Amino acid sequence: MASLSQGSASQSSASQSSASQSKTSQASRGRASRGRQLAAAGLLGAACCAWAAYPLAGPLRTVLLVLAALFVLADMVRLVTSGLPLDQVDVFSSLGLRVAQSAHTVIDEVPSAEAAAVAVLILEATHSSRAWHTAVLGAALLCYLLATHLAESGAAVRALRPQLPVLAAGLGLLILGAAAALVPAAAPGLGSGLLRVLAAVAAITVAALALPL
């Protein structure tokens, strides 16, 4: 009985060590994957800001660029600190920890990714019309939002596979919208420009309704 128990004990210790090794390797793989997702989101956010700001001229664009960059940075901080145990900070904790916790709370409550997307769109709107540039920015912003979502949820890229047809169709609509922007206006004036936009929206809507989704 004793030898049997010793044998089972050695077997269980061996299985425990292998299980702990596999758990460690899984954890390191998970950390690397999350790091890649965070880096992708950050780079896409920075690229969107730079793309929308180019060429940088005038104080308004500078202010908008700074705002957009700040929101992207805040979103990155939110994503990075989402796994940290800052909830355990109380009034007896050190000043640095309490400040970090307050900052984390503020960043967590501000919808920074949405604000970054809107700021980038406004920054792009300060330029004169450049349809294909804006189309590329739209695609990049969509990628940024998807990357943020993946980094936030910890899901793998393959989680987007069911949405691929819809995303491809969406890119088609984006191209359609950019092409519609290249159609010259019938006449100068406010009404003509508005009609052109409404026509583009109608064309996009019709195309979306015609899609077999």
Add this chain to the structure above:
Amino acid sequence: MTAPGQMTTPGAPAVPGLPTVPGVGRPARLTPRWGLSAHARRLLTFGLAGLAIAIITRRAEFAGAAAPALLLLAAWRRRRPGHIIATVRASSGRIFESEHLTVTVTVSGQGSYGVELVPHPHESIEVDPGPLPAEPMPDGTARAKLRLTVSRWGRRPAGMCEIILRDQWRLDEGRVMLALPRVDCYPRPATQQTRVLLNRLPNRLGEHPARTTGEGLEFGGVREYVPGDRQRRINWPATTRRGGRLQVNTFAAERSQDVLLLVDASSDAGEPGSSSIDLALRGAVAAARAYLRSSDRVGFITYQWGVRWLTPGHGGRHFLKIAEAMLAGPPSRSRETRLDRLPRSAFPPGALVLVFSPLLDQRFVETLRDLREKGHLLLVIDVLNGEPAIGRSSIGRISRRYWRMEQEAIRFSLNELGIGVVHWDGRQTLDLPLAPYTRRPLASRPRARI
């Protein structure tokens, strides 16, 4: 005595506004609160902002930029389950401090939605892992196992668990709160192998060799054979030495003793987790286990503003009774408040009384003196491991010195009365401070020196 879990507000930081249903034990029907996920909100903001800018600036390319996000939202099909069935099962409802408890949450009726659990544990409970996705099972249910570690003794609910349902595109979210089971966490027993024994044991069968001869295993001596003695007990070498007169071996009788564990919960000093009550209860649990293993009868008395007692008993079931008594709430004021008025069954004469106390309450110290003067044998395990936080000023130094002298005087006076006082820091085994008293049996009624 108040358990730590009862001192604080039980429950967990439940998310306000979410429906909360206790789901412990049997299946609970839960209705989630649905809403857009953060991802869907971001896509919606992006799409609407693009459309608004397109109209304001009269530039159609912004409408095109907003199109993919809006198409994603438009193509999304919602098949929300109206309700789900959740079951919570715990591997055990009773654990000791620092032990693990596995809670299995099973969710059914979620359809194609993925299930994620976000635990909100009680403040002295840790959950490993944190948020985790539930694994889909072949029978269509989703199951997740939470590993709870309770860091401090007490009777408390484990907390709440938030169930989050997400569709495949992660655009739709349903949330509902589920109560985790109540956990009875007993104090972690300290290590104690040796036992303090009395030299006069009651006439009850046990495992301790007594002075009287009996049917035990420990050799006591030889005596001359009398008719009726068993032949197998004849000591032939002694018989040969004594000229052929038959000699038989005698053995020590084996007896058990009554041990009373007296825990002073009238004052609690020290850091939570290693305070005087924590140490007192851990020491009492260790002593109860050690004495019950050797078939002694163990009783348990809690002294606070009232007295709660458990009459001496033996066996594994009685150990659980003692542990349960430790988690019980404070006694009501109408209960007996004096130890010397306890019934004889609760405070049997001749019992060994092990007192776990920080000796901070003067009333309790006086009670100990009274008990000693009535002939009870007391052994105090001092569990005070801290000093009052007094400043470094000269008055503070004098105050601290005065306080130390007062504490020393209390211990000295108890020693003078014949009450042994040993100090235990909670980290070392209980055998070390008790070593001077475990080497030889204690005189059950030593004469007081006053």
